[in-house]
Amino acid sequence: xxxLQESGPGLVKPSETLSLTCNVSGGSVNNYYWSWIRQPxxxxxxxxxxxYASGSSNYNPSFKSRVTMAVDASKNQFSLRLSSxxxxxAAVYYCARSSSPVTLGIWGQGTVVIVSS
Amino acid sequence: xxxxxxxxxSLSASIGxxxxxxxxxxxxxxxxLNWYQLKPGKAxxxxxxxxxxxxxxxxxxxSGSGSGTDYTLTISSLQPExxxxxxxxxSFSMPYTFGQGTKMEI
Numbered sequence: 001x002x003x004l005q006e007s008g009p010g011l012v013k014p015s016e017t018l019s020l021t022c023n024v025s026g027g028s029v030n031n032y033y034w035s036w037i038r039q040p041x042x043x044x045x046x047x048x049x050x051x052y053a054s055g056s057s058n059y060n061p062s063f064k065s066r067v068t069m070a071v072d073a074s075k076n077q078f079s080l081r082l083s084s085x086x087x088x089x090a091a092v093y094y095c096a097r098s099s100s101p102v103t104l105g106i107w108g109q110g111t112v113v114i115v116s117s
Numbered sequence: 118x119x120x121x122x123x124x125x126x127s128l129s130a131s132i133g134x135x136x137x138x139x140x141x142x143x144x145x146x147x148x149x150l151n152w153y154q155l156k157p158g159k160a161x162x163x164x165x166x167x168x169x170x171x172x173x174x175x176x177x178x179x180s181g182s183g184s185g186t187d188y189t190l191t192i193s194s195l196q197p198e199x200x201x202x203x204x205x206x207x208s209f210s211m212p213y214t215f216g217q218g219t220k221m222e223i
Binding site: 043044045046047049061062102103105107 | 153155159161162163167172208211214215
């Protein structure tokens with residue numbers, strides 16, 4: 001049974017870079033689509049983007065050039081970097097895995113990110 | 118971006134009730150519509166994909182239907198574990214977008 005667990009600093013200062021990791025257990029990172037989704041407090045879900053294990057990526061244009069995703073097969077991890085964070089980036093961040101490009105099949109429990117100086 | 122609109126935004130229901138949630142897209146999404154269940158502190162769960170296909174291990178009381186711009190999620194007989202928030206998501210075009218959710222309460 002594959003399990004995803006997000007991890008990260010929890011607190012990030014404005015203008016800094018947020019770095020999150022999705023640790024994958026019980027399965028490989030290879031041959032899957034990996035996505036990040038977030039949910040600000042009291043709001044709905046927002047798709048940030050996705051990466052196929054081979055390296056092809058699709059990002060939500062609303063994040064412009066701030067976002068980078070990567071897969072590290074040696075560590076069985078999937079990562080997110082979001083630069084120049086602001087208060088609006090505070091949210092619960094989820095990672096998700098899917099064998100299909102059009103679903104988000106398995107999710108992690110999420111990790112809370114606060115943006116504050 | 119394709120806008121997804123869910124209704125109602127919240128719903129009060131009882132155990133055993135049959136409930137139907139709706140999701141409308143701002144343009145046709147050709148059944149590229151998924152439904153997710155979210156509970157606080159738990160991993161979100163894919164319930165329905167491609168508008169009407171039940172994800173594995175999801176109870177058969179959940180069903181989805183629809184086409185074009187209009188879709189529904191039906192729970193035939195509410196169970197205590199079904200009280201949660203439900204989100205639709207279109208995967209017809211990027212960026213993928215979600216509805217604002219329906220919160221189901223007892």
